[in-house]
Amino acid sequence: MHRQLAQQKAAQRTQEEEAAALRVTEIIKAKVEEVMASEATQQxxxxRLKEERASLEDKMTKQLENEKEKLIEKKRQEQEERQRKQLExxxxxxxxRRLVEDAQKKAAAxxxxxxxxxxxxxxxxYDDLTKAAEYLQVIKYCLQT
Incomplete structure (x- = not known):
């Protein structure tokens, strides 16, 4: 019987604790709803939402700027590489062209x-014949005189 009484007291205590916990939960829930419904809390x-949006927008803007700068740098490097290859x-x-020109000059020479x-x-x-013809002319001239 003593044991039964102890069990009843324990069960009653448990019920009281559960009821108290339920009341506390209801009070807290009501207080939270009241606070959440207040104009100050909504403001x-x-x-905070506005600040967070602004912060996210700033982060995204910075990220987009960084990506844009990286793309611009990549395009600049690609352009430099194309120019380097073109110059090469x-x-x-x-x-x-110079080698061909030199080879053509050498071949012509x-x-x-x-x-x-x-x-x-x-x-x-030809030179000998020309000289001989000149001598003949001189001899012919000499013979005529």
Whole structure:
């Protein structure tokens, strides 16, 4: 019986604690609703939302600016790389043009030298014949006088 009485007291205490907890919960809930419904709280919430939106907008703006700067830098580097490659190509083409020009000049000089060497014996014979003809003219003149 003593045990039953103790169990009843424990059950009653538990019920009282649960009822008290329920009342406290209801009081807290009512207080929270009252505070949340107040104009001051709504204004604070709106102010905080506005501040957070502004902060997020600033962060996003900064992030977009950073991404924009990175893209601009990337495009600048790509442009510099294209220009560098173009200049290198132009240098190679100029070197090749110069090599071709030098080879053509050398080929022309070699050809002229070969032509000169080929015609040299004929030129010498022609010169000899011209001198002989001049001597003949002189002799002919001398004989006539």
């Amino acid at each position: 604070r919430i709106q102010r 190509l132009e240098r190679i083409l100029e070197d090749n 070699d050809k002229e030298q070969r032509e000169t060497a080929r015609h040299l014996p004929y030129q010498q014979s």
